[in-house]
Amino acid sequence: MPELPEVETVRSGLIRLVQHKTIAEVVVRWPKIIEYPAADIFCQDLTGQRIETIERRGKFLLFKLTDFDLISHLRMEGKYEFFPENVSVQPDKHTHVIFNFSDGSQLHYNDVRKFGRMVLVKKDQGLLYKGIQQLGPEPIEEEFSLSNFEEKLQHSSSFIKPLLLNQKVVAGLGNIYTDEVLWLAKIHPQQPAQTLNKKESKRLYQAIIDVLAKAVRAGGTTVRTYKNALGKAGNFQIELKVYGKTNEPCPRCQTPIEKIKVAQRGTHLCPHCQKLRRRQS
Incomplete structure (x- = not known):
């Protein structure tokens, strides 16, 4: 999509x-x-x-x-x-x-x-x-409030990945960029949203802004059939760190990237960089 x-x-x-x-x-x-x-x-x-x-x-x-x-x-x-x-x-x-x-x-x-x-x-x-x-804010600093984002995280018992896919939380994230954002923020896709501490929430907030801005500058990601209105493929696929990289080495630690299912969505992560913990830090 x-x-x-x-x-x-x-x-x-x-x-x-x-x-x-x-x-x-x-x-x-x-x-x-x-x-x-x-x-x-x-x-x-x-x-x-x-x-x-x-x-x-x-x-x-x-x-x-x-x-x-x-x-x-x-x-x-x-x-x-x-x-x-x-x-x-x-x-x-x-x-x-x-x-x-x-x-x-x-x-x-x-x-x-x-x-x-x-x-x-x-x-x-x-x-x-x-x-x-029904859409949440655009993922830019002028519209995307860190404090409001933190509040939504603290009031949700959902895993963080499906929460980010919910367009009411922040507009525009889909499967590809959610995986990329969580990798950059070093957060496991199955981490319960309300267990994220202040440091992790801020890191995730900034990762959302940074990854989407960079992808826009690159013209998007071409996976399968996507082309822009000029008939050109996007270029961000060469920047992807985990999405579609199953068994390839993590760019940070060289651990093989894994693919699991989270909320019925194929999900890519580094098991070393994105450790799952259950308790509040």
């Missing part, structure tokens, strides 16, 4: 490609992608709309249009592909929504698993969408 760095990279790419373009026609080939309104009304309402800008909240993209906000969530494998006006293209079987622009260029929404969703709401109402309202 694209996580915050990948979605942010898609957003910045789309800004370069489609900002200020006017939608001449929308073709929906798989209506279930459109959560609201009905597909025919969706297409009708978007005709003539100009893309003013594109924003992001957590893993959601918000296309700010003349009269509407178009909310898009890529889910597992959704992606956007842009085609200039002088390129003739035949949509493949995984292309489910096509935006035709007035200058002849096109933007295709492609989704192998068909899990992605789009919602069209009135202008400036995007942040009121239920899925967005």
Whole structure:
């Protein structure tokens, strides 16, 4: 699933490609992608709309249009592909929504698993969408409070990994970056959140900010099919320390990386650097 760095990279790419373009026609080939309104009304309402800008909240993209906000969530494998006006293209079987622009260029929404969703709401109402309202803070110092984060940790009996995957705690973390963050902070994925001491909580807080910022600068991580809006793979995969590194030496201590399951998610860790303890320090 694209996580915050990948979605942010898609957003910045789309800004370069489609900002200020006017939608001449929308073709929906798989209506279930459109959560609201009905597909025919969706297409009708978007005709003539100009893309003013594109924003992001957590893993959601918000296309700010003349009269509407178009909310898009890529889910597992959704992606956007842009085609200039002088390129003739035949949509493949995984292309489910096509935006035709007035200058002849096109933007295709492609989704192998068909899990992605789009919602069209009135202008400036995007942040009121239920899925967005439930999100925790963005993982940047200006919005992500250490004291609030510590309070959430102290009030949770959950293992730390599934807690970090909960978008209500902090927005944008998924399986890849949670593993990376916990390795950097030297915390076991099954450590109960409320047992983290002040030092560990602060280390984890800073690791979240640092890892996601670095991944955004690298254009995200390409695992399987991810490519940004410019058709390019991300570069952060060369920076990964534990994710996908089963049996490879830990970069810190050379102990082989292990893969276990935590809350039904494949989870990578160093058993030496990330020791599990049960009691409060």
